[in-house]
Every structure is written in C-alpha cells, then in structure tokens.
Amino acid sequence: MSAVEVTGRLICSSVEEMSIVTQHLPRHIQLTRAEPGRERFEVKLTSHPFVFAVSERFVDQAAYAAHQARTAMSEWGRATASVKREVEVRLVDD
Numbered sequence: 001m002s003a004v005e006v007t008g009r010l011i012c013s014s015v016e017e018m019s020i021v022t023q024h025l026p027r028h029i030q031l032t033r034a035e036p037g038r039e040r041f042e043v044k045l046t047s048h049p050f051v052f053a054v055s056e057r058f059v060d061q062a063a064y065a066a067h068q069a070r071t072a073m074s075e076w077g078r079a080t081a082s083v084k085r086e087v088e089v090r091l092v093d094d
Contacts, residue, residue: 003039003094004064006056008087010043010080018050020079025052028076032056035070037063054087061091 012018025043032041040057058064071077 001060002091004056004058004061004089005092006054006058006064006087006089008054008085009046010052010054011084011086012050012052013084014050017080017083021052021083024076024079028071028074031070031074031076032067035063035067038067054085057092064089 010021012021029041029043032038037059038056039059040055042055043052045051046053056067058067
C-alpha cells in the first residue's frame with residue numbers, strides 16, 4: 001500500500017487573505033491532526049510574510065481522500081477557497 005505525501009505552498013495575495021488564513025489555521029491544524037490515517041501535517045509561515053509551507057503525509061489514498069472531503073466541507077475550506085495553493089501530491093512506497 002502506498003502512502004500519500006503532499007508538499008507545497010499556500011500563498012496569500014493580500015493582508016485580508018493572510019488574516020483569514022491565520023484566523024482559521026489553528027483549528028484546521030487541530031482537526032487535521034486528529035484525523036485517522038494522518039501521519040504528518042505541518043503548515044508553517046516561510047520567510048515570505050504571505051507564504052506558508054505545507055507538508056502532509058497520509059497512510060494511504062483513502063485517508064487522504066477522507067481528509068480532502070472533510071476539508072472541502074469545513075469552515076477552513078470555505079473561508080480559504082480563494083487562497084492560491086501550489087501543491088504536489090505523490091504516492092510513496094515504503
């Protein structure tokens with residue numbers, strides 16, 4: 001079975017978007033880290049004040065799909081829908 005790794009960036013285009021992300025991010029992190037099948041979930045501000053680095057790992061595709069479904073219906077998903085995301089999703093055989 002392959003794990004799913006996600007790496008990338010969350011890029012805010014304005015002070016308003018940055019405010020939305022920082023307001024909703026703590027709860028999003030808390031809920032994601034409580035998900036079954038989540039091995040790693042980190043979102044950290046980079047040296048650029050509007051860019052966050054994202055690093056995620058899920059045990060398999062089903063766990064990742066469940067995360068995506070929950071996120072899409074969450075307050076985080078709705079509030080940050082317009083924030084640009086650049087991500088790479090890849091399967092990793094251990």
